[in-house]
Amino acid sequence: MSTATTAKGPTAASGRARTLRRTAPAALLVLLALCGPLLAAHTIDTPVTAPYAPPGADTPLGGDQLGRDVLTRLLHGGTELIGSALLVAFAVTSLATLLGCMAVLRPSWGRAVERAADVAILLPSILGVMLIALAWPGGGRGAVICAAVVLGTPYAVRIVAGAAAPLAGSGYVEAAVTRGERVTYIALFELLPNLRATVLALFGLRFVDGVYVIAMAGFLQIGPQPPAADWALMVRENAPGILLNPWAVVAPSLAIAVLAITVNLASASLAPRSLRKVTTS
Template structure:
């Protein structure tokens, strides 16, 4: 028994290491973006080189169109993007989870949610972002965050409802109904714990989608406005000088891509573990 216990412990340790390894890049990138303003060598709005200056001692990645340090603006530009994308992912996942779980138990609500979702999905994302951003007083990052929530929720609801549909007629749900449990108990205590893997994977997808939506809006100048340090805005501002200092465009583009890929990889890695915990239940 002792040998078996030691073997199980070593196997669990290796599984934990395999699970942590894909999560590490996302963790490092998020921490770097959050702590970036403290690590930046220069203020984000201070010129330190000539316009589109090449990399040097004062500016490791060179300067942008106004001679501001690209590295400093890169370190300043990630925290707001991550905060906005995280807000979108949390709100969309929460709304979709609640609506999806309750829609399975209520045919009338289910039909209503399905029709609204089908209609909303038909709206082109770019057009929806432009309409909501322009209608929002003052526009800006808050408007884009709201637009991403509105446009992302219908698809997410369909995903959760599809995953929850087989659980609505499961034996443990019928047993709870026979005990006289209410709809809230059935949705939150019986169905929801069995959707952990789906919800975690959905959260990762919504975060990645929010990063791309907010970045696209920034590139179109519908969200953050100059002189704010923003990765997507940096790409748009420095596009004309990409041949003079490629890092002014390549660095923020790589940051957006690596953030999206690493967070999605982390969510996909953690989802099977959540599924195993739900199965044990």
């Protein structure tokens, strides 16, 4: 008994340390991006150098196509992207958790949700973004967020339903049904507390997916429009001058990639093994 306990202690401690190492970079990067505007040395719309000027003392990353400070726009560009991705992740995770739990508790609902998810998953992401953005009055970031939520929910519902299905036949759920509890009560107070790891990991994965969808929309000029400071928009705007000042394109591209990779690693470290198998298949 004591040997098992002693062996288990270091293993659990090493697991927590590994999780902390994987989640800390993502948390620090998100915090830096959200606080970036406070660290900027210039205003985002004021030209401070020649167009596509190389890095200098006052402009460590040089100038963009209008001579604006690339570093300043980089520090401002992550705030709205991360905020939008967080909104997408929260909306998708909330909807998927509710629908997934309902689907396993009510088989008739489950079949309807599964059919709707099958149809939605078949829709290519880029086509869905374009259709929703073009149909949305005025387009803009709201249209992109709506598209990301609509396109991300069906797959997320499948993940939650798969994790909740084994719990639906457990003793405490059957006892709640016998007591006559409502489906919403069972979903929120019986199933959801046992799905914390799955929901938390799903939130991180949907955040990464939101970053991808919003960035892709920016490349297609759907969503934020000039002169907004947005990482994806910066890449598209400064692509013609990449040979004059590569940092105007490389810096925001690296910011998007590093953000997605670190958050993805953090989500993978929090995910239970069953969810890792689903997301990698």
